[in-house]
Amino acid sequence: MDAVTPTLADAQLADRDDPLAAFGELFLAPEDDGLVAYLDGNSLGRPPRATADRLAQIVRGEWGSRLIRSWTEGGPGDRWWDAPTRVGDLLGAGVLGAAAGQVVVADSTTVCLYKALRAAVAMRPGRDEIVTDRHNFPTDRYVVEGIADELGLTIRWIESDPDGGVSADEVAEVLSERTAVVTLSHVAYRSAHIADLPGLTRLAHDAGALTVWDLCHSAGAIPVDLDATEADFAVGCTYKFLCAGPGAPAFVYVREVHHAELAQPIRGWVGADEPFEMGPTHVPATGIRRMLSGTPPVLAMVGVEEGARIVADAGIDAIRAKGVALTELVCALADAWLLPLGFRVASPRDPAVRGAHVTLARADARALAARLIAAGVIIDFRAPDGIRVGVSxxxxxxxxxxxxxxxxxxxxxxxxST
Incomplete structure (x- = not known):
């Protein structure tokens, strides 16, 4: 029997029954009469109302009135100085499945990834190979290439299916006693394929290697349980599903068992044991704070904190369930309407291994994407032929x-059409 194409009435009924419907009111509505749909939240989430209110308060009250005293005034829940670990713990508990003291918010994803990879390689002396995916996000590949050049390491590239993702067999094939680190994305940026984080982490550990996971397209969209899966390191941005704002700082996770030997390459004063002593040499802080480098971006951290609170309140399981329903709707309509027009669905068909976007591929996707945006459907194009329909x-x-x-x-x- 042919599948029944979902109607507009079906979609409206699903919205009426949506347990997360009220959360939409927590975000600022765009002042754009021509906007049909915003389907690029997997690149930049919408701004929470609480972020706008909190920024106004911090500028006028804390910065404007208390000035530099706000760095250290108040308790751990208020003072600026503790923001990287305070917000990190909030992310750990509500988004990442990580106990307190293992996550900090600092720097960009690229810088956090560089720190984590260099630290992981240093923990495996005598091993000279890094494993990653040829279709990983560009910044991941570029950072790996740079570190390999710096340290004289060899990159073992996995040639994965760009419409799918990395498999256990592909990882197992390149692992050896020379592997220092395996670094992969949990959700593929182009296809939305969900990698088997627990299984691939076990494979790496069985080979004596460490893992560094990129969670940019999974944090805030699908369940992540870093502690239970014994992941070693993880990084991720906060401006996608966590709605922290453009250029908001990233997070880095380091499993507690590694803290004692943790040595990251960008030694800054904030990551020192006694920052205000201004000592002659760098003595790293204990625990996860040693992953910090420079002065925390206090204003930008506000967006991370408010976005993480909303995700935690909504619950990641409920968020994931709605994400599946929305991407299933995309696939059903694509099958009925777009495949006859020469498209293919360049994402996994099984929702259990598909994140919160669907890539629709056709040869003229670049030009079509521009026309869609002009018509008020905000999506994004990914070379060579993909239109990503991202649901937040x-x-x-x-x-x-x-x-x-x-x-x-x-x-x-x-x-x-071709």
């Missing part, structure tokens, strides 16, 4: 997805 479960509605797919059908139908 806290803010995206089923009706929004349905109407966006209808616009894609209309514009794709009057353009080149």
């Amino acid at each position: 479960p806290l803010t995206t509605t089923h009706e929004e997805v349905w109407r966006a797919m209808d616009v894609i059908r209309e514009l794709a139908g009057d353009g080149a």
Whole structure:
């Protein structure tokens, strides 16, 4: 029997029954009459109202009135100085499945990844290979290449399926006694394939290697349980599903068992044991604070904190359930409307191994993406031929997805199809 194509009424009914519907009111609505749908929350989430309020308060009250005293005034829940670990613990508990004292917020994803990779390689002396995926996100590949050049290491590239992701067999094939680190993305940025984080971590450990996971497309969208899976290191951005704002700082996780030997390469005063003593040599802080380098970005940290609170309140399981429902709607409409127009679904069909976006591929995707954005359907293009339809479960509605797919059908139908 042929599948029944979801109707607009079906989408509206799903929104009425949505247990997360009220969370949409926690975000600022765009002042854009021409916006049909915002389906790029997997690149930049919408701003929480609480972030705008908190920024105004911190600028006028803390910075404006208390000035430099705000660094150290108040308790651990208030003072600026403790923000990297305070917000890190909030992320750990509500988003990452990590006990307190293992996550800090600092720097960009690229810098955090560099720190984590260099620290992990240093923990495996005598091993001279890094394993990663040829289709990993560019910054991951570039950082790996740079570290390999710096330290004289060899990169073992996995040639994964770009419409899928890395498999256990592919990882096992390149592991050896020479492997120092395996670094992969939990959710593939192009296809949304969810890697088997627990299984691949075990494979790496069985070979004596450490893991560094990129959680940019999973943090805040799908369950992550770093402690239970015994992941060694993880990094991730906060401006996607955590809605922390453009350029918001990233986080880095280091499993507690590694803290005693943890040595990261960017030694700054904030990561020192006694920062205000201004000692002649760098003595690293104990625990996760040693992953810090320079002065924390206090204003930017506000967005991370407020976004993490909303995700924790909503619950990652409920967020994941809605993400599955929304991406299933994308796939169902793509099958009915877009495959006959020459598209393919360049993401896993099994929702259990698909994150919170679906890539729709066609040869003219670059030009079509520009037309869609001009028509008020905000998606993004990923070379060579992919249009990513990203759903952000806290803010995206089923009706929004349905109407966006209808616009894609209309514009794709009057353009080149191959």
